Amino acid sequence: MGLMSRSDDKEKERVATLIDQNLKTIYSDLVQEELPDRFKDLLAVLKAQDASQKDSQ
Amino acid sequence: MMSSDPRNELVEHLPALRAFALSLTRNSATADDMVQDAVVKAWTNIDKFEPGSKMRAWLFTILRNTYYSSLRKSNREVADVDGAFTEGLSVKPDHDGRMQMSDFKEAFETLPDEQREALILVGASGFTYEETASMTGVAVGTVKSRVNRGREKLTELLNLSEGDPMELTDSATMAVITSSAPVKR
Numbered sequence: 001m002g003l004m005s006r007s008d009d010k011e012k013e014r015v016a017t018l019i020d021q022n023l024k025t026i027y028s029d030l031v032q033e034e035l036p037d038r039f040k041d042l043l044a045v046l047k048a049q050d051a052s053q054k055d056s057q
Numbered sequence: 058m059m060s061s062d063p064r065n066e067l068v069e070h071l072p073a074l075r076a077f078a079l080s081l082t083r084n085s086a087t088a089d090d091m092v093q094d095a096v097v098k099a100w101t102n103i104d105k106f107e108p109g110s111k112m113r114a115w116l117f118t119i120l121r122n123t124y125y126s127s128l129r130k131s132n133r134e135v136a137d138v139d140g141a142f143t144e145g146l147s148v149k150p151d152h153d154g155r156m157q158m159s160d161f162k163e164a165f166e167t168l169p170d171e172q173r174e175a176l177i178l179v180g181a182s183g184f185t186y187e188e189t190a191s192m193t194g195v196a197v198g199t200v201k202s203r204v205n206r207g208r209e210k211l212t213e214l215l216n217l218s219e220g221d222p223m224e225l226t227d228s229a230t231m232a233v234i235t236s237s238a239p240v241k242r
Contacts, residue, residue, distance in 0.1 A: 015218065019180065023176060030080065032072070
């Protein structure tokens with residue numbers, strides 16, 4: 001309400017920083033979650049497929 | 058000399074890829090399906106990866122393309138959201154002076170896909186506007202306007218603007234906000 005226009009940019013910057021801080025927290029928490037086993041299994045299958053393809057060549 | 062197989066590097070990006078998928082789909086089952094699809098595509102198309110370029114950007118691009126084409130195929134306007142993002146497992150309540158994280162996440166989930174995506178890529182994962190533009194197949198100006206609109210919407214939903222009454226009553230939160238506020242002249 002009634003923000004001075006010259007402080008608008010700084011205000012936007014302040015809010016943007018606040019929002020980005022929250023996004024970074026959420027994102028890094030998600031990154032730190034343990035990977036479900038299905039991905040380890042998937043990688044094992046993909047590697048095995050490659051190996052058997054090489055063998056048959 | 059053998060050059061290292063980029064597929065070895067792929068594994069290192071899985072946690073980030075999954076975090077991106079969760080923020081994009083907001084559904085843990087969908088997110089994991091998208092990650093699986095993206096990994097298979099990346100693995101089998103590894104020859105298309107340009108050595109020296111950012112593998113993370115490449116993987117994220119594959120994942121988002123997979124996501125949007127599956128949305129189109131299923132002919133759904135709105136994705137099925139299960140709160141995987143809102144209830145993110147390890148996010149702690151904010152004793153450290155941030156706004157209520159749960160409110161923030163709820164508000165974030167309501168943003169349109171393209172704004173959420175732009176905010177996560179630019180605001181959280183540290184991609185540049187240029188990188189994000191090339192990953193999402195739009196102009197840099199479009200990315201900037203998506204980021205701005207996303208921030209504006211969050212500001213509105215969460216009453217983050219200084220002139221608005223704040224819902225943040227916790228004194229630690231107020232302290233942080235006040236200390237980061239621009240100096241009044």
